[in-house]
Amino acid sequence: xxxxxxxxxxxxxxxxxxxxxxxxxxxxxxxxxxxxxxxxxxxxxxxxxxxxxxxxxxxxxxxxxxxxxxxxxxxxxxxxxxxxxxxxxxxxxxxxxxxxxxxxxxxxxxxxxxxxxxxxxxxxxxxxxxxxxxxxxxxxxxxxxxxxxxxxxxxxxxxxxxxxxxxxxxxxxxxxxxxxxxxxxxxxxxxxxxxxxxxxxxxxxxxxxxxxxxxxxxxxxxxxxxxxxxxxxxxxxxxxxxxxxxxxxxxxxxxxxxxxxxx
Amino acid sequence: xxxxxxxxxxxxxxxxxxxxxxxxxxxxxxxxxxxxxxxxxxxxxxxxxxxxxxxxxxxxxxxxxxxxxxxxxxxxxxxxxxxxxxxxxxxxxxxxxxxxxxxxxxxxxxxxxxxxxxxxxxxxxxxxxxxxxxxxxxxxxxxxxxxxxxxxxxxxxxxxxxxxxxxxxxxxxxxxxxxxxxxxxxxxxxxxxxxxxxxxxxxxxxxxxxxxxxxxxxxxxxxxxxxxxxxxxxxxxxxxxxxxxxxxxxxxxxxxxxxxxxxxxxxxxxxxxxxxxxxxx
Numbered sequence: 001x002x003x004x005x006x007x008x009x010x011x012x013x014x015x016x017x018x019x020x021x022x023x024x025x026x027x028x029x030x031x032x033x034x035x036x037x038x039x040x041x042x043x044x045x046x047x048x049x050x051x052x053x054x055x056x057x058x059x060x061x062x063x064x065x066x067x068x069x070x071x072x073x074x075x076x077x078x079x080x081x082x083x084x085x086x087x088x089x090x091x092x093x094x095x096x097x098x099x100x101x102x103x104x105x106x107x108x109x110x111x112x113x114x115x116x117x118x119x120x121x122x123x124x125x126x127x128x129x130x131x132x133x134x135x136x137x138x139x140x141x142x143x144x145x146x147x148x149x150x151x152x153x154x155x156x157x158x159x160x161x162x163x164x165x166x167x168x169x170x171x172x173x174x175x176x177x178x179x180x181x182x183x184x185x186x187x188x189x190x191x192x193x194x195x196x197x198x199x200x201x202x203x204x205x206x207x208x209x210x211x212x213x214x215x216x217x218x219x220x221x222x223x224x225x226x227x228x229x230x231x232x233x234x235x236x237x238x239x240x241x242x243x244x245x246x247x248x249x250x251x252x253x254x255x256x257x258x259x260x261x262x263x
Numbered sequence: 264x265x266x267x268x269x270x271x272x273x274x275x276x277x278x279x280x281x282x283x284x285x286x287x288x289x290x291x292x293x294x295x296x297x298x299x300x301x302x303x304x305x306x307x308x309x310x311x312x313x314x315x316x317x318x319x320x321x322x323x324x325x326x327x328x329x330x331x332x333x334x335x336x337x338x339x340x341x342x343x344x345x346x347x348x349x350x351x352x353x354x355x356x357x358x359x360x361x362x363x364x365x366x367x368x369x370x371x372x373x374x375x376x377x378x379x380x381x382x383x384x385x386x387x388x389x390x391x392x393x394x395x396x397x398x399x400x401x402x403x404x405x406x407x408x409x410x411x412x413x414x415x416x417x418x419x420x421x422x423x424x425x426x427x428x429x430x431x432x433x434x435x436x437x438x439x440x441x442x443x444x445x446x447x448x449x450x451x452x453x454x455x456x457x458x459x460x461x462x463x464x465x466x467x468x469x470x471x472x473x474x475x476x477x478x479x480x481x482x483x484x485x486x487x488x489x490x491x492x493x494x495x496x497x498x499x500x501x502x503x504x505x506x507x508x509x510x511x512x513x514x515x516x517x518x519x520x521x522x523x524x525x526x527x528x529x530x531x532x533x534x535x536x537x538x539x540x541x542x543x544x
Binding site: 023024026142145146148149150152153154155156157197200203204205206208209 | 362
């Protein structure tokens with residue numbers, strides 16, 4: 001239980017700030033598509049005798065690059081393409097898992113997360129990678145913000161926007177690969193965007209919103225795990241439900257109270 | 264503001280000004296449609312060039328090529344070394360979920376001293392809005408905020424894409440005056456994009472009329488008589504063109520002599536088509 005709490009809070013603390021960018025850059029569906037492709041990564045990793053996490057990370061990255069290449073053709077709009085990639089790769093992942101012989105995979109734990117099964121090595125991996133992501137975010141905060149506000153202006157001012165966008169994609173792939181340990185492939189994107197959306201009401205600056213998103217994510221993890229402990233709820237679903245509940249609550253906060261919280 | 268020129272760049276002197284940007288034989292097509300072909304254009308320091316043309320004639324594409332935001336399919340573009348670019352795009356959509364004050368917007372490119380931000384904002388007529396949320400600015404205010412962000416970089420080459428859209432006639436006069444003041448204060452080259460053929464300011468040193476190729480170019484007074492211009496836009500339009508004549512009450516030398524008029528909310532004095540001495544305020 002303590003490991004679950006520590007792991008969940010560690011992931012939420014980074015998913016919140018990164019999720020703010022996902023919202024600002026309108027990349028929600030992109031993130032969901034990356035997550036859906038992870039199952040294929042699990043299958044490929046296991047088939048090749050590699051750790052599943054590595055398979056997930058590699059596949060998420062190749063999906064991201066594949067999307068960037070395919071998106072240039074402009075035959076269909078980006079959201080259609082993402083839909084095809086998301087569900088096509090999810091289907092392929094399910095097929096691959098069924099076809100690889102002698103493989104016994106707990107499909108449910110991948111789809112819906114199994115935070116209670118985190119061991120000490122998982123925790124080390126989570127905190128190591130999350131520290132890395134947070135560090136990169138801090139170092140590149142202003143350039144990333146500039147690219148998010150307007151790419152042309154950022155480029156005219158001398159930023160390497162292509163590289164920054166690629167960097168952001170890598171960060172997303174890492175956080176999604178780790179986040180799915182907590183709430184699973186199908187819900188991992190909610191760990192990024194729901195706390196960030198909740199934080200919007202409580203923030204007047206980008207940094208304030210990132211901090212509030214991290215806090216909202218951590219509170220969601222705590223509430224979800226408590227619910228899971230008391231009422232024997234599935235942990236991943238309980239965490240996401242708690243996050244969604246906080247979002248609804250934030251809509252009900254009166255303007256004056258929101259300002260009070262900010263100050 | 265020294266512009267160093269790389270060895271492979273032409274050091275040309277046109278009208279006694281250093282050339283900032285040059286395009287030669289630029290061609291560009293999107294999805295099989297030819298947008299630009301054989302375009303030659305140079306912008307010099309201290310010069311205001313107005314690029315006019317119908318919608319879809321390739322004006323913005325050409326500007327983006329000059330800025331280096333697009334690579335042309337053919338032709339060459341030279342930019343003076345260490346050229347500081349300023350760009351005010353036609354529109355900017357900031358996600359309402361992104362809380363961003365004008366102060367943060369202005370410092371996205373790097374830290375800026377507070378008093379410089381305040382003075383630049385008042386220069387463009389946006390005083391007292393440092394703490395305002397960008398998402399709550401009106402279209403015109405956002406344009407001025409973008410102009411302030413461009414000016415804070417002390418640009419050598421300033422590109423303004425349709426700055427007059429959504430501005431009423433009185434405001435357009437003020438905006439033209441502001442652009443002229445900016446050219447004088449910052450001693451930069453200005454490329455102004457406009458689809459409004461009815462109002463071309465006399466302060467423009469050159470009007471370049473674009474219709475996928477450059478169909479004519481010259482002083483604003485001369486261009487309305489150009490046969491290709493009349494063929495493209497119709498003789499009636501050409502005859503109706505109102506040229507805004509500014510009071511040239513100051514010298515165009517880079518330092519001194521220029522008294523920046525109060526702009527934005529202040530009075531923009533100009534004369535419109537024959538109404539000499541008639542000031543709008």
